[in-house]
Amino acid sequence: MAAPDAPAHTGPRPFSALGEDGRNEYWAALALRHCPGIGPRSRARLLQMFGSAYAAVRAVEDWPRAGLNKRQAGEFARGTWRKEARREWDAARALDALILLWPDAAFPRLLRELPDGPALLYLSGDAGLLRAPAIAVVGSRRAGDHALGVAAHMARRLSACGITVISGMAQGIDSVAHAAALNGVGRSIGVLGTGIDRVYPRSGHELFRRMAREGLLISEFAPGTAPLAGNFPIRNRIISGLALGVVVVEAASRSGSLITARMALEQNREVFAVPGPAMDEQCAGCQELVRQGARPVFTVEDILRDMADILRPFSISEASLPPDVSDEAPVPATPPTPPPLPDTARAAAESLTAAGPKERLLGHLRGKGAVHIDTLAQELGLPVAELSALLVGLEILGAVQRLPGARYEAVS
Structure with a gap:
């Protein structure tokens, strides 16, 4: 709830239309952002306790109630933040940037709940998309053609049923996800690691x-901010924070997408991974996510079924998904015989399938039919991460098959 002396407005306003109360709140937010010793978590505690940045800076003596110490309050009182705050103020005024402040009614509830959420956002585009249910689609900047096709397909299908697709505007998976989602009713939100007025990468000028024009760009960084390497992990918490779930498509073992996935888990969001081919280094990150408990997915239907309870309040379900004519292909009368599994792939799959748990799992599935992965974990007494790795290995070997809704059955 906004403080009485910082009344909430319904949506973002350009700098020139902030008014006195808006300018007070904006200046206070800049003060907290640029004050040495006050990090994102301390700032978020102040906002959550006092209801606005303006109320917080007027009650410095009460900061210990929010867990801050005398040193932080003393640093704020010294005003060492003023130079950088003024620089950002002037940049926003020169651009007449569209600003969304923490007390504003349109500020996303999911970001308010984060332990390190931002105090303000700069926007360009349709701010109404912040009210829509959203799922992030992220992955490698150097993705192969197959992974790019998977990302485009998933983004297009999610958008087709009214889900907004969020990503980070990077090359590769991010860019194709944004472009594909813009063609649907859900459209897309891009979270920048630069100022709202900086195009990065340069090759993405048309997408920007x-x-x-058709989606929404957001940034918490000051207008004019360059694409510094340290900004991108910071912006990742907003990608995951705005989303109900995160889908990772092709990520290497040290991919920045894994930072987004880890933040999503910390934020109690759903995390999905497209496992990709065995032994493919570009997919090692996704395979590791599955071992850690992320849900392996192959279709949008899988995601919609797994998130049915979360999406129900938005009247979105598998039934909301229209036919995707562009992806339809004739079904052959006789399914083609799959090629033999390479020895290296077979060895990798067998390394995931210990003999004891494998036989117990297969016997269980043969006796019960299709079973959801969570139910399997309970019935077999196995950790979900261990069970997920086992199921991936058995699926590669052709011993089990994954059904919609994260259910598995034995292949006879």
Whole structure:
């Protein structure tokens, strides 16, 4: 709830239309952002306790109630933050940037709940998309053609049923997900690691303009901020924070997408991974996510079924998904015989399938039919991460098959 002396407005306003109360709140937010010793978590505690940045800076003596110490309060009182705050103020004024403040009614509830959420956002585009249910689609900047096709397919299908697709505007998976989602009713939100007025990468100039015109771009960084390496992990918490779930498509073992996935888990969001081919280094990160408990998915239907309870309040379900004519292909009368599994792939799959748990799992599935992975974990007494790795290995070997809704059955 906003403080009485910082009344909430319904949505974002350009700098020139902030008014006195808006300018007070904006300046207070900049003060907290640029004050040495006050990090994102301390700032978020102040906002959550006092209801606005303006109320917080007027009650410095009460900061210990929010877990801050005398040193932090003393640093704020010294005003060492003023130079950087003024620089950002002037940049926003020169751009007449569209600003969404923490007390504003349109500020996303999911970001308010984060332990390190931002105090303000700069926007360009349709702010109404912040009210829509959203799922993030992220992955490698150097993805192969197959992975790019998977990301585009998933983004297009999610958008087709009214889900907004969030990503980070990077090359590769991010860019194709944004472009595909813009063609659907859900459209797309791009979270920048730069100022709202900086196009990065340079090759994404056309996508940047299209997102501002048909979707939404957001940034917590000051206008003019360059693409510094340290900004991108910071912006990742907003990608996952705005989303109900995160889908990772092709990520290597040290991919930045894994940072987003880890933040999503910390934020109690659903995490999905497209496992990809065995022994493919570009997919090692996704395979590791599955071992750690992320849900392996192959279709949008899998995601919609797994998130049915979360999406129900938005009247979105598998039934909301229209036919995707562009992806339809004739079904052959006789399914083709799959090629033999390479020895290296077979060895990798067998390394995931210990003999004891494997036989017990297969016997269980043969006796019960299709079973959801969570139910399997309970009935077999196995950790979900261990069970997920076992199921992936057995699926590669052709011993089990995954059904919609994260259910598995033995292949006779």
